Amino acid sequence: MDKKKLIYDCGRELFHSKGFKDTNISDIAKMAGIAVGTFYNYYSSKEKLFFETYMKENEKFKKHIIESLDMNQDPVALVRQIVEQNISAMTSNKILKEWYNRDLFRELEHYYEEVKGDDDSIRSLYAGLFKKWKAEGAIRQDIDDELLSAFFDSLAYIDSHKEEIGVQYFPQLIQYMAEFIMKGLTDFKK
Template sequence: MLLVVFSSNKGFKKTNIAAITQQADVAVGTFYKYYSSKEEIFYEVYQAENETAKRKIVDQIDERQSPKETIKQFITTIIQMSKQNPILAEWYKNTAVSQLIMKHDKDNWQNSLVYNFLIKNIQRWQETGEFRQDIDEETTLALFNALVVIDNHKEEIRTDNYPYVLEVLADMIVDGLSARK
C-alpha cells in the first residue's frame, strides 16, 4: 500500500499523511495511533523491502568469482535492485531519505546480511592470499564503508554516470587490496 502511495505521488517528499491514509482507507487519527510520522512508516516499509532485497542480492552473487568480479556484481546488483523497487529507489536517489534511513540505522548496519556477506568474503580473500596481508580487516571494511559514504553524497559528485564512477572506485579499492603476485 505505501509502496503505491509513494511511487504514485512523486516520491517521499510530496507524499503526505492524507494521501497515505486515503490509500489505506483509514482515518488520520488511526494512522497516528500506530505511527508518529510519515518518516516512521516509510522507514518500516523501507526496512521490509530492504531485507528482501538484501537476501536476493546475497543469493545472486557467485562467490567463486575473483574478488573484483564479486564486488562488481555486488554493487551492480545493489544499484539494479535499488532502481527497480520504488521504496528503495527513494533511498537511492534522494539524499534526504538516505539521511533519514542512516539516522534510524546508526548501529543496525553491522547486523546487516550484506555487511556479514562482505566480512565473510574479506576474511576468505585474506585467508586465501587474494587480499594483502598487511592491510587488516578493519581498514579493509573502512575502505568499503567509504563507498557507502560516497553513495550517500552522490548528488555532490555531479555526474550523469554515477553508477560507473562507483564501480570504478570499487575496482580501484579491490585492486589496492589485492595481493601482488
C-alpha cells in the first residue's frame, strides 16, 4: 500500500474520532505501522496532514449537500436547507468542526484560500440557482448576477472574521444572515 495514502487514511480516522488537538503524529505513525520519521517524509507537520484532510472532507461534504437538495423548492427554504446542512456538518463532524477552533482557524482559512482557487462548488451552486430563480421571477430582477453572488460571498467574509465578531455567535449568525438576504431577494413583490 502507498505509505502516503496509509498515513492520510490513519490521520483522517484519528482526526475524525479524536479531533485535531487530541491527535498526535506518534498516534498516526503507530496506527499506520511506520516510524515517526517516516511520517515526515510525506508531511512536514500534523497541520499539513490535517489541512489536506480538511479540504477533502469539505469537498466530500459539499458534494453530499448538492446531491441531497431538491432544487425545485422555494428559494428561501432551499437556502435555509443548505445553511442548516452546513451547520449540522460543522458541529457534528470533528474534522469540519475545526473551522471554529480558535487555535487553528486562521491557518486553516489561509490554506483553504490557497488551495481552493476558483473551484468552489457551493458558490457555483448559488450562481446557478440565482440565474434559475431570476428566469422564473422568484427573486429580484434589478440586482445583477455578480451582486447576487456577492451577497453570499459576504457571508464567507463574515465567517472569516468570526473571532472579531465572537465565535459564540456562529453558526447562528450565518443562518440568520442567509435567511435575511433570501427574504430580501424574494419579498420584493409584497
